[in-house]
Amino acid sequence: MLGEEVFFDENGDFLMDYNIINLIFLPKMILQHKIVGSYKPSAPPGEDFTINEKEIGWEAAFIQSPPQSRCSQSCSPGYRKLPTEGKPVCCYDCTPCTGREISNQTDMDDCIRCPEDQWPNEKRDACVPKIISFLSHEEPLGIILTLISIFFFFITAVILRIFIYYQTTPIVKSNNRNLSYILLVSLMLCFLCSLIFIGHPDKVTCVLRQASFGITFSISLSSVLAKTITVVMAFQSTKPGSKLRKWMGSRVSYSIVLSCSLLQIFLCLIWLGAAPPFPHLNMEGEDGTIQIECNEGSAIAFYCVLGYLGFLAGISFIVAFLARNLPGSFNEAKHITFSMLVFCSVWVSFIPTYLSTRGKYMVAVEIFAILASGFGILGCIFIPKCYIILLRPERNNRKYIAKK
Template structure:
């Protein structure tokens, strides 16, 4: 014959599925030969009536056989108690723990606790078959963020747990960009208030719900909290639906089970509730179908539950008038959802796991020795010698799979690591309802493991926008940023356009931001557009025109060089130094061709050579002009009698002037390239929408030294030519050199301010134009008169014309 152990669960009769889950688990264990094969598990049930005084009374009652309570005293009257399961409310569980902790009796609770309430030192014998409330807090935040609900109302029970909820939740809301529109505390004792006080409370709640933009309301409390909320909505609005989204915490999951048949639940259509995770137990439904008062003995409160659920009365000879007689054959599955749920709910599933946890812990302790013996402190103990405190070490290491294959164990905080299910409440006209699972929060929710299926949600029929909007201000569209309203919470704001140069690409951004360097804001300031690379290319009209001009003038220069080479024996050609003339023409040809170094996207090689090449070639050209000018002046002066410098005239002087003047520029450019050479670079900021591909000069000072030296040579050449302009026309070319150098200096004097005032490809175009214009001026003014005489006036190309003097 099996021996019997008793452990107890404190339940509320209105939530009778909790009691039936306990009975179902006990029956399964007793029928399982693998768990405690020679021991029968029994139970007793007590109702706390949600009252602290009654809780202490019943807790002491289950500890002792007599009705005389002697706290902190163990006597022979003490029951052979192994463990206690209860209750739905954290406050009631803590009251039980005050007494049970004195005797080190394991207490398994299926109510959620705030982390601060679940102190390991303060309640060392309390075990939780539900996850910590902190996971639920984070889940609420993730739900609000998922639907972008930033303006919410809070309804909380007016007790310590409700106050703690506010202390934790309000900072969490603020940290995640969410504001509480209002906070309404619901008194537990409100049911015992006068009609006037109820009217005032209902009117206050009505104003909260209708005047606020908060379409989302979070309800935290227990059964009495939601019952009062339902009572007020029914009392005030009757058939009127408020059109709110109600988010309910796991503690009030079963509150609807006690609603009377005439209660109107339409205001709660589409409510979203967090529930303790549960799993479908097929045998549990079969068990419920077998529950009948006539067939069941020892199920506490079954008669009271049956009469309340089916609105009937069992036949009693003492009662003369009976509204309706209970047959005892009524079916539980016929009851609507507000009165009883056939599917195993989260708290019932937690009780089911709690019973199995106790059984497995005791099995682990008991199976260490056969024949009902266990060695404790070196002494062989019989079954009746077991004490509840001996189970604690086995609870810490318990680990098993329940009947549906889910792992059950306690973590270091004595909590079962499970998650929450997210349910959607669908109401029907007959006030029945259906709970549909729409998501879940795993026990790793703090790391963001949040799952929800929007398509499964049935919203309140009054909503015109799905999902509904719950915010203090209208959403700021991309291109705008939020601006806080003075004197109001940060969730209330105006929308202002992003500042110039910044964008916002999401709704409700606090601040606009700058685009990356290679992008620029769109016109609406809502997106960054990739910048195009800006440089003077051959394909565009400006580049094509400059390239064509460079080629054309290069061909003209080659033609002039060919004419001079062909007529090198004529007097007008011989009168000029062949070397200087050819060098000048070749340098002018190279000047035209060096324009191509400035066209196209800057590369490392082109950047390295183009400015130095330009400077050296132009210095050679100007040096040749200077040499020609000085030669003309000296040659005219040498014709005077007794002139002592005649011996210096000749090609050596001319070549020396040209070479020495050019060599200085070569030295300057060599130093520049050796120390801070130019390199390709990108200017991201000068032009909107474009990236300027340019050559960074490396050293701006060296660049202007190159230009400055070339300018000095030009000014000297122009000055000498200007002073010699009145020499006889038939003898010298000083006038032509004067005109050419005047044009040359004018071009480069206007180049500097123009170059500094432009950006990008237009800066390059200015430099190319200056190169072409100044080179053309030298070519045209110096060589076009000579080519004219050679080709069109050959009669003037004779020695007599060159040596003739004006009288």
């Protein structure tokens, strides 16, 4: 009749529109009505309810926030609901997710565990990829160890060049200069093999790491042992009627180096054939990181290689210690004693430190042990000779060397 549309529901009831009124209490008991929204049942979904929050005037006691009709406030993402004992279901505490768990929705009853290769972010409302961790050439620790390895290699090469240049002098010829050359070359290889430990571990580097380290150091220690035995045999052969003169040739020294080195090579071949090292993703070693490391394959084989090196060092130390008081022409035994003392001290302290570290720091500890023990041998045996060759040439003669 008036041109207006009239709607009825399925029960025949008239559908009415409603206004949402905000009651505002003004001073002097004045009450003001203000329409802030509406509700139209006949409107399409999403348009039936409208409200203008900016027009709402709250009482001062409400501090411009709506009153709560629930016992507890909602738990934001990163937290889960923890029911309060003895209270209604709507009453609960919000407790943060722990460990590898997150919650990415409001009022979650339980936290969600992140996948193996992911870790919760700082807010614990999302899983983020773990950081890949290994001893890289680009990080400060890797750069420092690389530079030290190259520096020690360079120093050893310079000493080798000095010995070759002054090869006819008595200080170089004493105690078998060829063994000195073998020892210096093997030390150069030891310093270079430490570089294999730096960088992204893969199948090839994991196999080469321990094998190259064990073989090169066995050559070094075999050379030291041969030099020590040469010292003792040279002194004993000077005694009247000694039968050791026929054993004073270089064949004995070379046989010691070759046989001791071949035994270590044999141990390494068994290790690589039975249970070779392989790259391993350690996801549990450190929170938020995936540590890429070389699994030794066989811990027994690894410690057998280390034990054999310790055996060679121990024999060299004992023989050199017993021969330390020989006359001046054979006093290299004193330097060998100190070098083996340094070597053994480094590797004895290495084992507990190695077992107590993880990831790239475990690799750094082994590199440090290689560099420290190698430089200990280099410094104790060859630096005193270089000092005489370069700075005290008047001592580089038979009279001084043979002096008791």
